[in-house]
Amino acid sequence: MPSIIALTARSLRKSNRSRKALEYLTSVIDTESDDIEARFELEHLLYEVGNIEEAVKQNEEILKRDPNFAESWFNLGWIYATSKGNVHKGIEYLQRALGIHPKNPGYLYTLGCFYQINDTRHEARDAFTRCISNSPDEPIRRDAERRLAMLQ
Known part of the structure; x- marks a missing residue:
């Protein structure tokens, strides 16, 4: 189940407040570095705003913590094929x-x-x-x- 941090960010993102969600996650991610779902939400937001390199870094951080987090492998595949050519x-x-x-x-x-x-x-x-x-x-x-x- 997603953490309260991830759910809060997801709620902000779905209510068209992506910038607010990005600010929120960026401010808490250092203290909640093991919160994979929060990092995954951050990755989505970074990708949405076009910060591809940071989205890649977040996926890599997730996979360091959980190499079986398939969604991050998928997202890296998507980014490399579509955004990086x-x-x-x-x-x-x-x-x-x-x-x-x-x-x-x-x-x-x-x-x-x-x-x-x-x-x-x-x-x-x-x-x-x-x-x-x-x-x-x-x-x-x-x-x-x-x-x-x-x-x-």
Whole structure:
């Protein structure tokens, strides 16, 4: 369950007060350095305001404390592939997230998209197929099916 610090920041962020949430988290994160959920909220906020390097640092701090925090592996993959232009590194990080949650349809779908961008069709097909088999009723399934059909 998220800490009160993380919940407070999330509430501020969802009420369109991201700057206030960022100020709040920045002021308490040093004293609450082991609060992974608070760091995760801080990472989201930093990413939202375009502070990519600090978002990367927060994910790295989270993973030092908990290397099984799959969401941070996923976020690093997303950042490297989309903001830093390093799809190969993005794929590496997504594979780490999938090592923790191998059936996560969102992770599988994103991995398929990154493979598609990287023009590794076989791996993209495999990721989309796995996504489809793990998301029978989710909207993501339809898009994965569409992308898989384009790869045939």
